[in-house]
Amino acid sequence: MDKHSKIYVAGHTGMVGSAISRRLRETGCTNIIGRTIEELDLTNQQVVADFFRAEQPEYVVLAAAKVGGIMANNIYRAQFIYENLMIEANIIHQSYLNKVKKLLFLGSSCIYPKNAPQPLREEYLLTSELEPTNEPYAIAKIAGIKLCESYYRQYGCNFISVMPTNLYGPNDNYNLETSHVLPAIIRKMHLAHCLETSDWEGIRKDLDKRPIENIYGKATQDEILAILEKHGISHSSIVNRQSSIVNLTLWGTGQVFREFMHVDDMASACVTVLEKINVKDLVNSQSSIVNPQSSPVTFLNIGTGEDQTIAEIASLVKSVVGFAGEIRWDNTKPDGTLKKLMDVSKLRAMGVTGFLSIENGIKSVYSHYIHDNK
Numbered sequence: 001m002d003k004h005s006k007i008y009v010a011g012h013t014g015m016v017g018s019a020i021s022r023r024l025r026e027t028g029c030t031n032i033i034g035r036t037i038e039e040l041d042l043t044n045q046q047v048v049a050d051f052f053r054a055e056q057p058e059y060v061v062l063a064a065a066k067v068g069g070i071m072a073n074n075i076y077r078a079q080f081i082y083e084n085l086m087i088e089a090n091i092i093h094q095s096y097l098n099k100v101k102k103l104l105f106l107g108s109s110c111i112y113p114k115n116a117p118q119p120l121r122e123e124y125l126l127t128s129e130l131e132p133t134n135e136p137y138a139i140a141k142i143a144g145i146k147l148c149e150s151y152y153r154q155y156g157c158n159f160i161s162v163m164p165t166n167l168y169g170p171n172d173n174y175n176l177e178t179s180h181v182l183p184a185i186i187r188k189m190h191l192a193h194c195l196e197t198s199d200w201e202g203i204r205k206d207l208d209k210r211p212i213e214n215i216y217g218k219a220t221q222d223e224i225l226a227i228l229e230k231h232g233i234s235h236s237s238i239v240n241r242q243s244s245i246v247n248l249t250l251w252g253t254g255q256v257f258r259e260f261m262h263v264d265d266m267a268s269a270c271v272t273v274l275e276k277i278n279v280k281d282l283v284n285s286q287s288s289i290v291n292p293q294s295s296p297v298t299f300l301n302i303g304t305g306e307d308q309t310i311a312e313i314a315s316l317v318k319s320v321v322g323f324a325g326e327i328r329w330d331n332t333k334p335d336g337t338l339k340k341l342m343d344v345s346k347l348r349a350m351g352v353t354g355f356l357s358i359e360n361g362i363k364s365v366y367s368h369y370i371h372d373n374k
Contacts, residue, residue: 011064
């Protein structure tokens, strides 16, 4: 890939897209383009077609998606499947029509069956049923993988997919209605710590930056306390004028396992794939495929190969933030899949290793979060 090639990063303002754009620039790429959602509606077939004809990108990174945590996935099921299907179909098809040299599609670890063996190997795709709470999103992502595979098999397009594990980092989504588990825990822990130390200025700044259900920093203390309690941050009683008893209730049992990867590590791995790995490389490495009509694996897992329970993650965040209260678990709320550890043996065979530890990653992210609130 020439460093002056035109590269279109779809979703360049999001956590994943912005990280990949940063990494591309760090490697010397000078012609990276992107469009905001206001500038380009990726669900609109005609405007996407017009964009590709006008810009003629040579490489495409498809990081744009409607994403969210377990609550958002379960509530906005129609939006998650429709919007993601439309985005993928429009960009992948236009990449074919406009002779894009290479496309990198970013999926998700939720594509794997709920009860698949651990760790999750690429070959386990479509071997049994999905986790019900995020099935629409998972089906949309599987469709993206199969689109890339089908355009390769029918037209020879160099469209490759990668499946990142759970990601966190700069530009993450901290909206408590739609965020993933780690940013949600970080924000809730931060607000709980502010409340227990009576740091109302910190709470109001946080709500002004990221209002919760239209509750801003200018709201009354009673209104703020009510919205915090709705999201699991309970204020028990005033101990003295400086502090109060605060407990934090999180969804589920805390005993499910999750793998987390800093988005900058993921971006570095993606750029390596974009520069060095082609679909044919993955297909030709699969000597076990005897039947030429069977589906080749045209995607690659990206992860750390290590996981922790959500309770362990919450304990790490608690230590980093300095929250002194009790963490409680609401086991009436869904846990999701018990374990989703990625098999990253193919990634390691490419020499992609040396990722940031989860503890240092959380420290880095929380420092960024605090700075962003100022």
